[in-house]
Amino acid sequence: MLLLLHRSCYDYRKMGGHFRANKSNGFTLIELTVIISVIGILAVLTTAVIIPGSKEKTRHTKAMSEMSTISDAVHLYTAKYNEYPADSPNAVPEVLNEFIKNDGVDPNWPNAPWSGSTYSVNNWPADDNGNQETHQITIKFCNVGDEATCKKNFPKQPWVKEDWDSYSTVYMCISGSCRSDQNKPVSHPGMCMNCGSSMKQMGN
Numbered sequence: 001m002l003l004l005l006h007r008s009c010y011d012y013r014k015m016g017g018h019f020r021a022n023k024s025n026g027f028t029l030i031e032l033t034v035i036i037s038v039i040g041i042l043a044v045l046t047t048a049v050i051i052p053g054s055k056e057k058t059r060h061t062k063a064m065s066e067m068s069t070i071s072d073a074v075h076l077y078t079a080k081y082n083e084y085p086a087d088s089p090n091a092v093p094e095v096l097n098e099f100i101k102n103d104g105v106d107p108n109w110p111n112a113p114w115s116g117s118t119y120s121v122n123n124w125p126a127d128d129n130g131n132q133e134t135h136q137i138t139i140k141f142c143n144v145g146d147e148a149t150c151k152k153n154f155p156k157q158p159w160v161k162e163d164w165d166s167y168s169t170v171y172m173c174i175s176g177s178c179r180s181d182q183n184k185p186v187s188h189p190g191m192c193m194n195c196g197s198s199m200k201q202m203g204n
Contacts, residue, residue: 059113073099116153130177
């Protein structure tokens with residue numbers, strides 16, 4: 001790149017009739033200033049593209065880790081007490097605390113990694129929307145009906161589609177008819193983080 005810029009500056013001087021008397025191979029102060037300015041602009045543009053993507057990847061990784069931690073705690077609770085914890089919308093129930101190590105756990109729980117998002121530990125009975133009792137960890141992005149807030153808080157990921165609404169969530173299935181919301185069918189748009197061998201988007 002530096003050679004190309006140097007060549008361009010040389011051609012510019014040639015076309016303008018401003019040859020240097022001293023035909024050294026070095027850069028003039030003006031050329032160096034132009035080169036540094038161009039590099040600075042490229043650095044800013046690269047940062048603007050890479051950093052947001054990096055932050056989003058970090059949030060995604062953190063969500064996977066924390067959901068796995070909560071899911072493990074649910075399994076341990078169930079093994080000890082022979083029942084699942086009660087449904088806890090927008091909360092990580094205190095009964096799980098004895099099974100969750102403090103290391104690496106966000107002290108702001110039940111806040112989830114994405115802006116405005118919260119964890120829920122769900123225990124739903126079988127109904128018309130799901131024919132099995134359902135246990136899952138869910139990340140909600142807004143209150144039902146608050147479409148504008150949800151659109152703002154949704155992850156900046158390619159699997160978040162235009163048909164996502166205030167019922168759409170990200171969730172990790174433990175057992176049963178896992179889905180975005182208790183009041184929606186399993187086909188409702190959302191993201192299951194562990195359905196099958198890889199993440200599966202619902203609603204398509």
